[in-house]
Amino acid sequence: MSGIFGVASESDCMDDLYYGTDYQSHLGTEFAGMAVMLSEGRGEVHREIHRIAHGQFKNLLHGFYEEHSARMGVGAITSAAPQPIVVETRFGTLALVTTGLITNSDSLRSELIGQGAAFSEIQEGRANQSELVAKMIALGKDVPGGIENVFDRIEGSVSLLLMTENGIYAACDRASRLPLAIGRRDGTWAVSSETCAFSNLGLSVQKYVQPGEIVFFDSSGLKDTAGRSGTKRTCAFLWIYIGYPASAYNGVAVEPVRERCGQALARKETVEADLASGVPDSGTGHAIGYAMESGLPFRRPLVKYSPGYGRSYTPPSQEVRDQIARMKLIPIEEIIRDNRVVLCEDSIVRGTQLRNLTIRKLWSAGAAEVHIRVACPPLMFPCRYALSTRSPHELAARRAIRALEGPDIEDVSEYLDPASEKYGQMVEWIRNDLNCTSLAYLTQEEMVEAIRLPGDHLCTHCWDGNE
Template sequence: MSGIFGVASRTNGMDALFYGTDYHSHLGTEFAGLAVQGNQLDRTIHRISHGQFKNLFYDFYRERSGELGIGVISDYDPQPIVVQARFGTFALVTAGLVTNAQPLGERLVEQGVTFSEILNGRLNQTELVAKLIALKPDPVAGIEHMFDRVEGSVSLLLMMREGIYAACDRHGRFPLALGAGDSTMAAASETCAFPNLGLRVTMFVQPGQIVFFNADGVQDSFVGSGTRKTCSFLWIYTGYPASTYEGVSVEAVRERCGRALARRDPVEADLAAGVPDSGTGHAVGYAMESGLPFRRPLVKYSAGYGRSYIPPSQEVRDRIARMKLIPIEDICAGNRLIVCEDSIVRGTQLKNLTIRKLWDAGAAEVHIRVACPPLMFPCRYNLSTRSVEELAARRAIRALEGQAPDDISAYLDEDGQKYHDMVEWIRRDLNCTSLAYLHLAGMQEAISLPDAGLCTYCWNGQG
């Protein structure tokens, strides 16, 4: 995943750029970058896997000034990319994934286009997008051309001396919002970046739409062709609770998911809790609907652990993950716990870092409630380190069938026996008292995006 932020200000926009970009730190762990347009275009990129954004970019932020700026927190490519095109020099940040990057890049190379940002033998997809845009005589034609050529989903911010182009991918998969304040306009993946910068949401960029803005507001808007397929996972897990997409609040969706789980739940318990932090909103909803007290049998110790700090080895990463969650024995002991989790990917952390600790702290029962259906497919619109085989549901199916079947449709029928066998297999593997997932329809209803589509590929292979 990646998050992008851009600002146009009548005065120095560096404060907004620095903090606005930092508010996207939950969306990426590899690289971050800023580009600022003052008297000249300036850019810097750092790896954030070994340090926090605020520390790494503080000097750049303090030493520069400019009215325009773009920033990115990126899970894979170093960005921003700066390119000189025939329509002028521009800086570019992107969020999303070009799934045909390799063949597309090879065709461009045959046509004489060169690439310089190769990392681990892989094309930098932001550079690829920049080169496609630069083939055309103006930015709007270039972005349209890029949309025509790429498969996957790419939202972007393109900064020129005159202002910033904000473009949302043709499926609206990774949303972009515009915000405005007294002397400032901004664009962001996450609207949680706006309130503390004195900005309020003024519009959500529509699928395929390209908007050009400067400090005086939106100067031009080009409606594109597109069919909405917004990423459902933004509301369930990836997005920040204080954000909204298309006007639908992340936290409110999580509460509705929790309420829906509670409505279907026959289990008697003593308290409702969430796996910190992303299970918390779901647990609040569960508690409100069920009337159970919301309590915290597990808390997260975050002080001293930067959110984006990724330790160098798996062993250290595992140890830190184990250290962060601390059980509270007084809350656990003798109690029947409802524990809400956003999703189950592999299940290993839930089993080893949550459920085992709750048992060790004396819980009488541990009922896991998951705010979305079983994950069946890794995301194909984001670079994902997961493989199909790793997913807990796929491991269950493989174990039940004795091999990985070609057709898993029977396991998608939430009322069918195979679905129940799969959930029971996962429950035994996790070692919890009971396990229940929110149904797909319940999740869609909780998101309740009016007259628009959702990507649900993770769960049903459609998106």
């Protein structure tokens, strides 16, 4: 996953680029970079990329920000390969950033190599996705034709920003799983994965890039749109977990969706409790909604200690990551002891951190009961469009099914139906594994209702396996 940002301005754009890119920090943990088209000299691009595992974007890129003056730039923060990519083509010098996951990148790379292309950014035997996309665009009859070529050929999903000497192209593939919003402030136009990047820069949303649409803009505004339209399938997980609470996608704000998820969880509650809370930070919005609907007080039995850690600090080993995760969440015994706690969580991926780092702390601090409420259905399928890190084996629901049925089961459809006996057995297995008093999930219908977009405009592959 990556967060991408681009800006074209009549005046210096460095403030917008630097802070706008920084507001993508929750979407990536590996690399951060910016590229600017210098105001003086045609086609001269300066770029800097840093690994952010041991530092934050704002510190690492501050020198680049201070040293440059430019009217146009793109930036990215990513959990994937380094970017922006800069390439020389017959369309001039291009700087490209992408987000998404191209699942047939190996075969596309082999095909291009067969045609004489060379790749320079190979990491662990894999092509850099943004370099692959840049090479495919370079083969087009023009830039929009090259982007169409990418959308014709890829499997998976990609949204991209391409800076040329004259302006910035912003494009989403024909399912538009990962949205891009265009914003404006007087003579400054910007584009961002996250609309939370706009508010404090004084930018307001002008439009969302549509499925398959290729938008071109410069400092004087939107110039052109091209592309073959597709069918919208915006990632529903953006609202539930991935996206920032202060953002909106396709005009639907994240935090109110999370509140509605919590309200829906509270409406079907069957237990009595003393307080409502959320796993910080991503369960907080859901918990506030739960408290609003149930009338229970919203309290914080666990608080996150973030000073000294920094949001994008990613230690190199799993052991150290686990240790830091264990240290970050601090229980408050005075709130927990003898209380029946409802704890809202955005989703359960593996469940190991929830069990070991959260629920265990509540029991140790004297909780009377711990009721886990999850703001989406059980995650059943790994993402093939945005997140590259999950395999089906690690998902808690799949571990439950394996334990109940043995390792070879392919058809999990009965486990998708919340009314089925098998669904109940699976949830009970996960509850037992988590060691909580009760466990309940939202249904897919309830989740989609909370998002308030038509179900067929959303990607819900994580939960139902549909395309």
